[in-house]
Amino acid sequence: GQQLNQSPQSMFIQEGEDVSMNCTSSSIFNTWLWYKQDPGEGPVLLIALYKAGELTSNGRLTAQFGITRKDSFLNISASIPSDVGIYFCAGQLPGSNYKLTFGKGTLLTVNP
Amino acid sequence: DTAVSQTPKYLVTQMGNDKSIKCEQNLGHDTMYWYKQDSKKFLKIMFSYNNKELIINETVPNRFSPKSPDKAHLNLHINSLELGDSAVYFCASRHTGTSGRASDTQYFGPGTRLTVL
Numbered sequence: 608g609q610q611l612n613q614s615p616q617s618m619f620i621q622e623g624e625d626v627s628m629n630c631t632s633s634s635i636f637n638t639w640l641w642y643k644q645d646p647g648e649g650p651v652l653l654i655a656l657y658k659a660g661e662l663t664s665n666g667r668l669t670a671q672f673g674i675t676r677k678d679s680f681l682n683i684s685a686s687i688p689s690d691v692g693i694y695f696c697a698g699q700l701p702g703s704n705y706k707l708t709f710g711k712g713t714l715l716t717v718n719p
Numbered sequence: 720d721t722a723v724s725q726t727p728k729y730l731v732t733q734m735g736n737d738k739s740i741k742c743e744q745n746l747g748h749d750t751m752y753w754y755k756q757d758s759k760k761f762l763k764i765m766f767s768y769n770n771k772e773l774i775i776n777e778t779v780p781n782r783f784s785p786k787s788p789d790k791a792h793l794n795l796h797i798n799s800l801e802l803g804d805s806a807v808y809f810c811a812s813r814h815t816g817t818s819g820r821a822s823d824t825q826y827f828g829p830g831t832r833l834t835v836l
Contacts, residue, residue: 649829711759
């Protein structure tokens with residue numbers, strides 16, 4: 608099946624640092640979504656991107672839809688302890704009936 | 720509260736049993752999904768229903784049978800449970816619209832952790 612390559616797999620950072628993670632694919636996607644999952648909870652949508660080149664912010668989070676439509680990145684600025692969790696990218700392929708393909712996640716740990 | 724809810728939160732059962740997981744959304748969405756998250760946290764879609772009609776059916780054993788009695792509910796019945804069925808199962812919903820914007824967004828329930836012994 609279609610794969611999204613998400614990196615890094617995990618990150619350990621100090622509170623206040625900036626974080627960057629990205630997803631790439633060999634296929635073109637119509638939509639890129641970034642989710643965060645806390646332990647014992649379902650994924651929660653952070654940012655949705657619908658157009659190539661689109662740059663969208665949500666508070667300290669910024670994400671971009673790559674120009675080639677094959678990649679996306681998520682930046683978190685000035686990290687805080689509650690940013691801890693697993694971050695997933697998800698993409699929707701054209702003609703997929705809105706089926707989302709997920710990356711394998713980035714586990715973020717923030718040391719206070 | 721408006722949300723996607725699932726019951727039960729935890730389900731522990733013996734191999735060979737039959738069990739069901741229920742999902743309800745009160746967001747007014749017309750498309751619902753079931754995902755499986757394995758022990759490595761990989762999320763994979765299983766099924767999708769739009770207006771009670773099956774529209775996505777990934778390569779899932781036929782022991783898994785989704786049922787959608789109405790747009791707000793999507794239940795998952797699993798027959799003859801196997802050890803490999805142990806996972807967290809997430810329900811999600813989405814509103815289909817003519818625009819590609821907010822209608823693409825899927826909202827997830829809190830998950831059901833299934834443990835097969």
